[in-house]
Amino acid sequence: MISKIYTAIALAICLMFSLVVAAGEGALPWNPRPAESFRENWPVDQSVEARLLRDIGAEYTTFHTGHFAVTHASQTEAAKFRGDLLESVYSSFVVFFAGHGFDLEIPSALLQTIFFRTREEFVLHLGAPNLSDDVSGLYRGDLSRGYFFDTLGRSQDRELNKELAARRRELKAMQRRVRRAGDDDDFAWKVKGRAAKRVSKSEASRLISKELRALGQREYEFRGKLGQSSLETMCHEAAHQLSHRMGVLRLDRATPLWLSEGLASFFEPSRNGYLLETGSIHWQRLDQLSRSHSGGKRISLTDLLTRDELFRDPAAATLAYHEAWSLFHYLATERSEALMHYLRVLRSADQEYPPIARIRVFESAFGSGTAEMETRWQKHVKGLARPEVDLLSR
Helix, strand or coil, rough: CCCHHHHHHHHHHHHHHHHHHHHCCCCCCCCCCCHHHHHHCCCCCHHHHHHHHHHHHHCCCEEEECCCEECCCCCHHHHHHHHHHHHHHHHHHHHHHCCCCCCCCCCCCCCCCECCCCHHHHHHHHCCCCCCCCEEEECCCCEEEEECCCHHHHHHHHHHHHHHHHHHHHHHHHHHHHHHHCCCCCEECCCCCCCCCCEEHHHHHHHHHHHHHHHHHHHHHHHHHHHHHHHHHHHHHHHHHHHHHCCCCCCCCCCCHHHHHHHHHHHCEECCCCCCCCCCCCCHHHHHHHHCCCCCCCCHHHHHCCHHHHHCCCCCHHHHHHHHHHHHHHHHHHHHHHHHHHHHHHHHHCCCCCCHHHHHHHHHCCCCCCHEEEEEEEEHHCHHHHHHHHHHHH
């Protein structure tokens, strides 16, 4: 229900914004689809769903939102939460692109998304045993499916979660013993790396409370990072899926990786399980990008436009993703009309552009040389406010 209300409100805003754009610019060189068409739910492809369920196991089930088929084996509420988040990404995506006059395509069926119980099932189904431990979700363009797993299905996360839970049980048991003890009793208190010492009941109670507070902070940070990372991965991969299925980027020829990853990262920012307003600053990416720049590490605009291999190089990939987010953020928030033109040029191209042609197409679309564009891009990045201290980003 929440996702449907959100979608309806967002698309109403989209319609109003589209009319303002059209009124302000006169006759447009494209014919955008009416925003009302995006309110409709997409059809269910039951044969595809039946085949998928046969492949992954009878313990999985599928439920439908307006635009996604969510296959899962988790608790219903958790699955519905994920479905609501995916619908929020859809709404933000449509508001941004249709709102800027881009002619989006409507898929013929719901978008398939699968949530596995464990990382082992996730890797096994994908047939990718060497997949990096950092990957908690991905989009398969050839199958048009999003694949994810419960982040507590990763072995190191399960172990840390067990360790934190065991320590909490231990401290709570100690706390109960101390409360039942007499006022004159004392207790052995052992600190790691030091000899045990005898402490009074009141001191033992104080020390246990202090340990529980510290443990609570560790649990908060662990689950916050785990949850935030999982949510942003979902948003990122859903944006990939939408960009291909709704005709923003093409699958039949290579799209520059900076554009594909920058676009997906643009829709990542979320907090406490809710997607933030489209165009919000991605504080974690900005903070890490600023640190890299301060340390003299940066990727030039020319390299970002032409060197897709940067995104596949473990030594360069993290910085490449941050740079791609910041470039797309600059273009989307300050050069949106030119960005839509650039996307249309790439979509209508009848060939894959070699590196030198990528630069020519980019400069033509934005009306400036790469040197001037790089100066403006870096000025934009420097002008973004630095994030406040945030426990979840430490």
